[in-house]
Amino acid sequence: MATDLSTAPARDEGSPARVASPTIHRRRLRPSKVALVGSLAVVGLVMLFPALWVLTTAFAPRTEQASGAIIPAALSLYNFHFLFSLPANEYPVLRWLENSIGVSAVAAVAVATIDSLAAFALARLNFRGQKVMFYIVISSLMVPFIAILLPLYLEFSKLGLLNTYGALILPYTSNAFGIFLLYQFFRAVPQELQDAAVADGATRFDLWRKIFLPLSLSITVTLALLTFMNVYNDFFWPLVSTSSASMRTITVGIELTTVGQYTTNYTALMALTVFSVIPMLLAFVFAQRRLVEGISFAGITG
Amino acid sequence: MSLLEQVGPGAAPGSGGPAVVARVARASSRRRLRQDLASYLFLSPYLLAFLVFTVVPVGFGIYVSLHKWSEVSGDQGFVGLGNYAALLSGKGYYGSEFFESMANTLIFVVISVPFLWAIPTILAYLVSRAPAKPLWRMLFFYPAVFSATAFSTVWSYLLATNGGSVNTLFHVNVQWLTSLPEAWISLDVATIWATMGFNFIIMYAGVTQVPKSTMEAAELDGAGAWARLRRVVLPQLRPVSVVVVVISTIASFNLFAQSLIMTGGGPGTSTTTISMAIYQEAFNSFNAGTATAMAFLLAIVLAVIALAQYRFALRRS
Numbered sequence: 323m324a325t326d327l328s329t330a331p332a333r334d335e336g337s338p339a340r341v342a343s344p345t346i347h348r349r350r351l352r353p354s355k356v357a358l359v360g361s362l363a364v365v366g367l368v369m370l371f372p373a374l375w376v377l378t379t380a381f382a383p384r385t386e387q388a389s390g391a392i393i394p395a396a397l398s399l400y401n402f403h404f405l406f407s408l409p410a411n412e413y414p415v416l417r418w419l420e421n422s423i424g425v426s427a428v429a430a431v432a433v434a435t436i437d438s439l440a441a442f443a444l445a446r447l448n449f450r451g452q453k454v455m456f457y458i459v460i461s462s463l464m465v466p467f468i469a470i471l472l473p474l475y476l477e478f479s480k481l482g483l484l485n486t487y488g489a490l491i492l493p494y495t496s497n498a499f500g501i502f503l504l505y506q507f508f509r510a511v512p513q514e515l516q517d518a519a520v521a522d523g524a525t526r527f528d529l530w531r532k533i534f535l536p537l538s539l540s541i542t543v544t545l546a547l548l549t550f551m552n553v554y555n556d557f558f559w560p561l562v563s564t565s566s567a568s569m570r571t572i573t574v575g576i577e578l579t580t581v582g583q584y585t586t587n588y589t590a591l592m593a594l595t596v597f598s599v600i601p602m603l604l605a606f607v608f609a610q611r612r613l614v615e616g617i618s619f620a621g622i623t624g
Numbered sequence: 625m626s627l628l629e630q631v632g633p634g635a636a637p638g639s640g641g642p643a644v645v646a647r648v649a650r651a652s653s654r655r656r657l658r659q660d661l662a663s664y665l666f667l668s669p670y671l672l673a674f675l676v677f678t679v680v681p682v683g684f685g686i687y688v689s690l691h692k693w694s695e696v697s698g699d700q701g702f703v704g705l706g707n708y709a710a711l712l713s714g715k716g717y718y719g720s721e722f723f724e725s726m727a728n729t730l731i732f733v734v735i736s737v738p739f740l741w742a743i744p745t746i747l748a749y750l751v752s753r754a755p756a757k758p759l760w761r762m763l764f765f766y767p768a769v770f771s772a773t774a775f776s777t778v779w780s781y782l783l784a785t786n787g788g789s790v791n792t793l794f795h796v797n798v799q800w801l802t803s804l805p806e807a808w809i810s811l812d813v814a815t816i817w818a819t820m821g822f823n824f825i826i827m828y829a830g831v832t833q834v835p836k837s838t839m840e841a842a843e844l845d846g847a848g849a850w851a852r853l854r855r856v857v858l859p860q861l862r863p864v865s866v867v868v869v870v871i872s873t874i875a876s877f878n879l880f881a882q883s884l885i886m887t888g889g890g891p892g893t894s895t896t897t898i899s900m901a902i903y904q905e906a907f908n909s910f911n912a913g914t915a916t917a918m919a920f921l922l923a924i925v926l927a928v929i930a931l932a933q934y935r936f937a938l939r940r941s
Binding site: 361370439450455462473495551554574599 | 662664671677684688753761764766779787789826874878880884919920
């Protein structure tokens with residue numbers, strides 16, 4: 323599918339379209355463009371309002387408890403002070419964030435490495451059982467996490483690994499999505515490159531380390547980033563696999579705080595939400611294009 | 625592929641007598657085995673993870689689902705397909721819990737999936753014709769930075785009956801989270817707001833792959849914007865649309881954090897989803913056998929629906 327779409331426009335983007343472009347450019351200024359931008363702006367504002375409300379509530383001063391107002395009388399960091407002064411044995415907010423960042427980072431690096439090695443073998447090596455291995459990887463994509471959540475919990479309980487970082491990280495390493503992403507990339511690398519390296523005496527590991535890993539660095543980083551987001555935002559598994567306040571991740575922390583005794587303390591809750599979003603926001607600001615490319619690629623290649 | 629030919633030239637045909645051929649063949653088969661094992665080394669980290677964190681849980685899960693099982697006291701005896709039968713009968717405590725939570729989840733899926741496809745599709749088409757594309761992309765995608773618990777907490781505040789932003793802004797007193805059908809509307813609005821950005825990115829990538837000349841030809845033929853969307857863009861977007869619909873369906877079936885935080889499964893149990901039922905059965909009632917059977921039934925439903933959607937899409941194209 324990806325190929326027939328990508329070959330078709332190559333021909334169409336030739337000279338005729340380019341010659342026609344000045345007229346099209348003039349046409350862009352029709353009133354329908356104004357309507358187009360206007361309707362997008364309306365949707366954009368609707369999308370933007372919740373975040374504005376969150377921000378103004380989070381930065382509201384102490385005297386102004388959640389009033390639902392969009393424009394606050396003043397701004398302050400009171401709610402963040404309040405968050406960090408909560409009892410640490412029950413609400414270690416900073417620790418939750420550290421846990422989330424650490425767990426997601428380790429999982430991201432582990433998944434990127436494991437998937438890159440596996441994709442390299444499937445795409446570029448030749449061995450008996452390769453087809454079977456390929457179908458095993460495909461079949462693993464069909465197991466929804468909810469189906470194995472409870473047995474996985476029982477397994478970790480048997481191993482005595484509940485409420486540890488191992489429990490928070492390990493299950494994510496069995497995710498074949500990245501193998502497919504990298505498999506498609508590796509298949510497209512010209513064979514001559516590999517043949518030349520082999521003729522120079524490169525081992526399989528050399529091929530991966532010195533040719534395929536560097537070539538795929540960009541998409542591998544994208545995979546790591548998507549994995550980071552996925553693990554950072556996950557909720558169900560960290561909820562069941564941890565039990566002590568100090569081992570919780572930020573998503574679980576938010577839930578515990580929201581349904582707990584601070585359930586109507588909206589200013590504190592919005593401050594906690596804003597706080598939880600910081601790493602994602604940084605990833606978003608610095609790697610938005612990478613994320614967009616990764617999601618597009620994943621969606622287009624199915 | 626050719627790596628094997630390069631690394632191991634092996635026994636060239638027609639060289640030497642039968643003894644030499646046999647010896648060379650044995651040596652080359654041993655070398656081939658070594659090479660196969662070396663290849664499997666690259667796969668082994670994934671295979672190990674897959675075995676321990678997917679295969680074993682699936683196998684163990686099947687075992688547990690055939691037993692009366694408690695997280696506290698373990699195996700309480702083999703019950704065969706009893707857990708499944710109780711759930712599928714639709715009667716009794718477990719049967720009605722399963723059917724009700726499944727029906728609740730279906731309500732959510734049926735409302736959310738069309739919107740999660742249609743809104744991103746229309747927006748992608750509009751943005752592809754608009755100036756300032758990065759700005760729009762940012763506006764529609766940014767809620768993706770919120771985790772499910774974060775955006776659920778946000779919308780719990782926005783939609784709170786007392787002191788909630790929406791009621792304050794519009795000077796109304798709607799019970800967004802504690803009455804029906806408002807609770808469903810709230811869960812859908814929050815989920816669509818937060819997650820449609822992913823679908824928008826995918827659909828937008830699809831729209832940009834529609835050949836420019838096709839669009840221009842349609843425009844010259846006098847097709848309006850709506851006609852071009854329906855006749856030119858949508859057919860081209862079919863493969864991407866299927867991906868988006870399947871992903872959205874599976875994600876919607878897994879609705880959990882939103883219900884847990886925004887409505888608590890209420891009013892009553894009317895927004896208690898299948899994931900919540902599994903969670904409650906497993907971790908509040910310590911009834912692992914029933915919970916696992918429920919989860920497997922859900923997995924089967926998901927697989928059937930995803931296959932049906934792909935099938936449907938393939939047949940029509």
